[in-house]
Amino acid sequence: MKEQKLFKKIVSQNNEFERTPVPGNQLKSGKSFLGMYAGEHTAGTEFVIGPMFVAHGVSAGDMVIGLLIGNLLAVLSWGFLTAPIATSKRLTLYYQLERITGKSVVNLYNFINALMFCFLAGSMIAVSATAVGIPFNLAMPELTDWYPKTTGWIVAVLIMGTVITFIAIRGYNQVAKFANVIAPWMILIFVSAAFSALPQLGVHTLDEFIVAAKEVIWTGVPAAGFTKFTIWHIIFFCWFCNMAMHIGMSDLTILRYAKSWKYGFLSFAGMYIGHFVAWIASGILYAVFLQTNTNSNEFAPGPIAFQAAGIAGAVCVIVAGWTTANPTIYRAGLALQGIFPKVKTWKITAIVGGITSLAACFPALVMRLLDFVALYGLVLMPMGAVIFADFYFADKFGFQQEQAITNKKDFTWPALASWLITLLFCLFLNYYYGMEIFFLGLPGWFVAVILFVVFSRLKFPNLKTKLA
């Protein structure tokens, strides 16, 4: 499991090569990336996303074709957008951004990133709490819940949050090791749970599965209060749910260790195991839960997995949520420490854990996870577009590459202006034209690239071009 060493290196406090390119003798083989992507993308969120597609009334055909196309687009984004820049520059996202726009904008980026990490970790704590609550017969949240309804729920979440925060304070390595241990077992649990669930729908053959998939699981009818999802929703969600990582260039930090730019395509392991197999499996589990609990509006991954896979299913939900929440809290802490370098790590982690635990009390984080994940990618995407434009278009359109470091400045405005105006443009599309959040990333990316090129051409024209 070389991926563990790679990942440890990436999130380590004593991160090597923070401000220098990764040297040739530190590069990693393709196997490291294959294992890391498979493990990273089969996580606690998968227990929510698959069922949410069912709640949004996706049809069976749209589900399968949408997943195939959307995941392919995500893999191509990693392969053609992120990896070539990562292996050419071999710098972290943060340092690359700092070279373009200066330290102050990177601090703002870190702060927003940390907030997003807190909410993501919060949703995972809530997912774990749904399984912890099973033996205590805890009243579970419902699909339409936004606020906590019972004291028992708040207590369960806060206990879970406290434990996870304490472990995060104690350090990252043990959790990373445990995450490695559970990864192969967890992937099998998804598949096993689906096999266990299908007979409860009267399915024992492939033909019966095809019929049940269309008529019982992905019926095309959304749950009350949920919008109808089409194939376009599935394609764009699959493509953009990790937008911060590929188009947003967050994975520059990981792929800078790749021997070849082609390793970006190894993300297929995460996409087609986690975002295909696991989403289909968890969708099946939720459909069975709905069949056996008629008229139930409850939405709790713990009991859903317990019904299909017994104790192993419930334990899988707890550890999947935990091992996703823990590194996320840790990463949020690191992002904030970049802004407040003098504050001790444990204090920052404790504050982050506290915010995360409080956020986790609100079931809205789980029930609206799809919207949140899309928002997370969208908010960070413009900075990825800036890095892309800086790398490919500086010479072509006559502006200076890495303008902050070239001009020895702590702040340059073209990247910040492109970021903010792009988000305003997306807000405008959403508010005035009703374009759903899942689709905003595509027009937003083009706007961010164009704005950055125009602003950079105005403010930092290439001296050679100017003289000519």
Add this chain to the structure above:
Amino acid sequence: MKTLLKIASYFALVLTIVPPILYFKSTITLDQSHMYMTIGMLLWFATAPFWINKKTDDQPQDS
């Protein structure tokens, strides 16, 4: 020792995936499937940590 642990871990994975398939094929009951999966889980957690991360720690870096 490491080989024995590995064999036990792989057997745990078999206990995780095969019983649900047998239940799918109506060979065993759901309760039996859950029981075997729980045993598989316990066996996996009891054996896998001793060789998965061991391998990582011992492995030289790629160059």
